[in-house]
Amino acid sequence: MPYLSRAVLGLLVMACGGEEEPEPILRPVRYVQVFATGGTRTRSFSGSAQASLESSLSFRVSGTIERLPVEVGDAVRPGQLIAVLDDEDYRVQVQEAEASLAQARAQERNAEANYARVRLLYESNNASKSDLDAARANYESAAATVSASEQRLQLARLQLGYTRLVAPVAGAVATVDIEVNEHVRPGQAIVMVTSGARHEVAVRVPGVLIAQIREGQPVTATFDATPGRSFPASVTEVGVAATGVGATFPVTVLLDEADPDIRSGMAAEVSFRFESDDRRERFIVPAFAVGEDRDGRFVFIVEPGEEGRGIVRRRAVEAGELTTEGMVIFEGLSDGDLLITAGVSRIQDGLTVRLKDPKPAS
Numbered sequence: 001m002p003y004l005s006r007a008v009l010g011l012l013v014m015a016c017g018g019e020e021e022p023e024p025i026l027r028p029v030r031y032v033q034v035f036a037t038g039g040t041r042t043r044s045f046s047g048s049a050q051a052s053l054e055s056s057l058s059f060r061v062s063g064t065i066e067r068l069p070v071e072v073g074d075a076v077r078p079g080q081l082i083a084v085l086d087d088e089d090y091r092v093q094v095q096e097a098e099a100s101l102a103q104a105r106a107q108e109r110n111a112e113a114n115y116a117r118v119r120l121l122y123e124s125n126n127a128s129k130s131d132l133d134a135a136r137a138n139y140e141s142a143a144a145t146v147s148a149s150e151q152r153l154q155l156a157r158l159q160l161g162y163t164r165l166v167a168p169v170a171g172a173v174a175t176v177d178i179e180v181n182e183h184v185r186p187g188q189a190i191v192m193v194t195s196g197a198r199h200e201v202a203v204r205v206p207g208v209l210i211a212q213i214r215e216g217q218p219v220t221a222t223f224d225a226t227p228g229r230s231f232p233a234s235v236t237e238v239g240v241a242a243t244g245v246g247a248t249f250p251v252t253v254l255l256d257e258a259d260p261d262i263r264s265g266m267a268a269e270v271s272f273r274f275e276s277d278d279r280r281e282r283f284i285v286p287a288f289a290v291g292e293d294r295d296g297r298f299v300f301i302v303e304p305g306e307e308g309r310g311i312v313r314r315r316a317v318e319a320g321e322l323t324t325e326g327m328v329i330f331e332g333l334s335d336g337d338l339l340i341t342a343g344v345s346r347i348q349d350g351l352t353v354r355l356k357d358p359k360p361a362s
Contacts, residue, residue, distance in 0.1 A: 026309065026354040027347065031302055031338040036281040041325070042273050045251075047203035049223065049266040052196030052254060055169065056189045057082060060162040061090070064183050072176055076167040076193060083178075083190050085163035094160050097153035104142070104149040111135075111142035171195030174264060197258035201233065201268045204248035212274050213238050219253050220271045223262065232256045233270070282320065283329040289341045290319060290327050299332065300340040300347055304355060312340065314349040 063085035070082055118135035121127035175192040178184055201221050205213060217235040232255075239250035253270055255262070291298050297319045302310040317332030333339070340347065347353065 026352060028354045029302060029310075029312075029340050029347065030342045031340050031355070032286075034283050034285060034333055034337055034339050035335050036283055036333075041284070041323075042271050043209070043325070044269045044271045045203040045205055047201045047268050047270055049199045049201050049262055049268050050264050051171075051174070051194030052198050052200050053169070053171070053194065054174070054264075055171070055193045055195070057165055057167070057191050057193060058187050058189055059083075059085060059165055059184060060186055061085070061159050062183070062185050063087070063089075063163060065178055065180050068176070068178070068180050070173050070176065070191065072173055074173045075171075076173060077170050078167060080167045082165040082167055082193075084165070085184075087160055087163040090156070090160040090163055094153070094156040097149065097156040101146065101149035101153050104145040108139070108142035108146045111139040115139040165190060167193055169193070169195045194264055198255045199258075199262045199264065200236070200252050200254050201270055202250060202252050203268075203270050204243070205251050205272075206248055207242060209272075209274060210238065210249040210251075213251060213272065217272070219273075221253065221255060222269045222271075224267045225263075226261050231259065231262075281330075283333045284323070284326045285329055285333075285339055286341050287322060287327045289339055289344060290317070290329075291344050299329070300344060300349075301333075301337045302340055302353060302355065304338065305352075308355050310338075310353055310355050312347050312349060312351040312353055 066086045067084040115135040118127050118132050122132045171193045173191055174194045177189045215235050219233050221231045221233045233253040236254045237252035242249055298314055298316050301313050301315055304310045315332045318330045320328030320330055
């Protein structure tokens with residue numbers, strides 16, 4: 001039995017020695033190729049196009065819309081009729097003011113004649129001083145009534161004229177906010193007229209960046225409706241007070257040239273270039289690609305090999321600020337490095353990995 005056991009054991013050892021070791025499983029990793037960006041960076045903010053001049057037209061008086069001869073999209077010229085109110089009440093007010101003025105003038109003439117008669121009597125000692133003073137006061141009161149009546153007539157005529165709404169400048173009707181027979185109040189928007197060949201884009205910029213924006217600063221605008229095209233523009237207005245959520249500031253840019261393809265209300269992106277006080281070369285990398293331990297911050301890059309494999313290398317880095325685009329890296333990376341962007345906590349220096357298709361270069 002001892003001899004048989006030793007023989008069986010020897011056969012088992014020989015059998016085990018003949019088996020090949022299984023090939024290790026390679027962990028797949030994703031990566032991006034990084035390049036230095038220098039001391040400037042570009043940031044884009046969303047906004048919408050608008051005409052360089054937008055006029056919201058309204059009546060100065062209330063009334064019912066009688067005529068509305070324009071529609072959205074119509075071109076208008078200065079002085080062209082936009083809308084008309086029912087003016088019957090205002091015509092009656094003008095007639096009443098004219099009648100009141102006529103009556104006041106008649107009373108003034110009577111008072112003037114009486115004052116002249118009393119003055120002659122006074123000069124011939126046939127009227128007292130008090131009679132003269134009373135006649136003069138009556139005449140002056142009648143003259144003041146005439147002046148007041150003239151002012152009321154002028155106001156009534158102005159209000160009658162306010163029942164006609166005309167275009168102040170040449171442009172196009174962007175919106176029509178009312179209908180015929182609708183009652184409107186003074187100041188209520190009737191139509192929006194846009195004018196100006198060049199369009200503006202209004203965006204909102206975070207407060208941490210607003211101090212770096214100046215009037216006249218060149219920018220670039222793109223529009224969803226015109227893919228593949230960019231439009232040079234310049235900053236015309238920089239807000240001085242924060243508005244909305246997130247302490248953003250309004251900024252308006254004006255396109256350098258007019259373009260017939262641009263319309264008010266189109267979605268737009270405006271790109272600003274921001275200069276940094278520190279002009280060293282820098283890399284912007286995803287924040288989750290940067291690790292940190294007791295030795296400091298680090299990243300993993302991969303050195304590509306054959307058959308889709310690569311070797312992981314740890315790199316100590318000097319990191320800067322965390323921006324909305326990612327983490328700023330000043331030292332530790334080189335142009336063209338393949339930065340691992342996933343699984344940083346599960347890999348280590350020297351590990352052989354399998355490379356997946358890379359993301360586009362950053």
